[in-house]
Amino acid sequence: MYDLIVVGGGPAGLTAAIYAIRKRLNVLLVSKDLGGKTNFHLEIPDQENYLVIRGVEVVNKFKRELEYLNFTRRMEQVDRVTQEADYFLIHLEGGDQLEAKSVIVATGTRQQFLDVPGEREYLSRGLCYSAISYAPLFIDKKTVVIGDGDLALRSTAELATVAEHVHLVGPTDAALETPLGKKIKTSPNVTVLEGYEVTRILGNGYAERVVVRDPKGNEMDIPADGTFVEKALIPNTKMVAGLVETTEDGFIVVDCYGQTNVPGIFAAGDVTHIIAEQVLVAVGEGVKAALGAYDYLLRMD
Numbered sequence: 001m002y003d004l005i006v007v008g009g010g011p012a013g014l015t016a017a018i019y020a021i022r023k024r025l026n027v028l029l030v031s032k033d034l035g036g037k038t039n040f041h042l043e044i045p046d047q048e049n050y051l052v053i054r055g056v057e058v059v060n061k062f063k064r065e066l067e068y069l070n071f072t073r074r075m076e077q078v079d080r081v082t083q084e085a086d087y088f089l090i091h092l093e094g095g096d097q098l099e100a101k102s103v104i105v106a107t108g109t110r111q112q113f114l115d116v117p118g119e120r121e122y123l124s125r126g127l128c129y130s131a132i133s134y135a136p137l138f139i140d141k142k143t144v145v146i147g148d149g150d151l152a153l154r155s156t157a158e159l160a161t162v163a164e165h166v167h168l169v170g171p172t173d174a175a176l177e178t179p180l181g182k183k184i185k186t187s188p189n190v191t192v193l194e195g196y197e198v199t200r201i202l203g204n205g206y207a208e209r210v211v212v213r214d215p216k217g218n219e220m221d222i223p224a225d226g227t228f229v230e231k232a233l234i235p236n237t238k239m240v241a242g243l244v245e246t247t248e249d250g251f252i253v254v255d256c257y258g259q260t261n262v263p264g265i266f267a268a269g270d271v272t273h274i275i276a277e278q279v280l281v282a283v284g285e286g287v288k289a290a291l292g293a294y295d296y297l298l299r300m301d
């Protein structure tokens with residue numbers, strides 16, 4: 001029986017596991033990979049990296065520690081978590097079951113793809129899924145945001161503060177009627193393409209143009225130094241579906257200790273309802289959840 005099983009090897013899960021090791025807990029990290037979304041980053045031509053602090057470098061330090069302590073990790077997908085009398089069963093995809101007194105869910109989110117020609121080809125090369133991470137790189141550049149809801153609006157607003165121009169493709173009427181939607185519609189450097197859809201991404205080594213189709217079926221070409229696909233993120237919570245409380249959008253609700261509504265189950269990082277989708281936030285939330293679990297175990301009979 002483990003004291004703690006951490007599910008997910010991104011920034012939140014890695015730091016949670018390292019903190020648990022430091023607290024001398026009998027801990028196991030179970031994950032499909034180590035590093036999570038920090039394994040992806042956007043490249044653009046002539047990128048200035050001088051003196052930039054990269055979250056991935058912080059995460060890599062934790063990652064190396066866990067790679068060295070190889071008995072503390074198992075690289076496998078978790079299928080389900082179930083609650084027994086006073087412990088939890090972690091069901092692995094391969095069929096094994098692990099027992100733990102407490103669990104931290106740090107499984108992140110997944111983005112929705114457009115599924116148009118060119119998208120996968122230029123993924124991370126001028127096209128990406130995190131404007132909140134990269135907006136500052138697009139000073140005086142041409143950008144395109146694709147998405148229908150709040151994430152697309154927030155990304156557009158953030159890019160509009162630095163970019164020469166932002167085209168927002170495909171927002172819904174409802175999104176444009178919100179206070180942020182109305183503000184965006186009147187921004188001088190934003191063009192809102194309501195009812196348009198993307199048909200393909202064109203480029204040469206890097207994504208350079210987004211081809212869109214208007215409601216009448218006419219196509220046009222928008223030049224873009226940066227293309228951001230900003231459809232709503234989907235939290236990876238299938239394994240605890242019906243077990244812990246989530247928001248309407250499926251994000252796990254946690255308190256300030258990272259504790260869910262089920263005593264002994266904690267959660268951290270992008271999978272929770274905590275703002276914001278950033279490495280350093282996930283790192284801090286992972287530490288908090290580990291300390292929360294440690295405190296929970298101290299008080300257990």
Ligand SMILES: Cc1cc2nc3c(=O)[nH]c(=O)nc-3n(C[C@H](O)[C@H](O)[C@H](O)COP(=O)(O)OP(=O)(O)OC[C@H]3O[C@@H](n4cnc5c(N)ncnc54)[C@H](O)[C@@H]3O)c2cc1C
Pocket residue numbers: 007008009010011012013030031032033034035036037038040041042055076077078079106107108109128129130133134236239268269270271276277278279280282
């Ligand atoms: C393209 C891109 C670029 C970004 N760039 C930046 C940046 O420059 N700066 C920044 O601060 N943020 C950036 N972000 C955001 C940042 O990467 C995330 O906020 C951060 O990685 C979240 O950490 P996490 O640990 O919560 O989740 P994740 O990093 O998503 O990790 C989740 C982990 O859970 C594992 N997992 C999921 N389901 C299961 C399962 N069923 N069983 C076992 N394991 C499972 C995954 O394999 C993964 O290891 C970027 C995001 C993207 C998509």
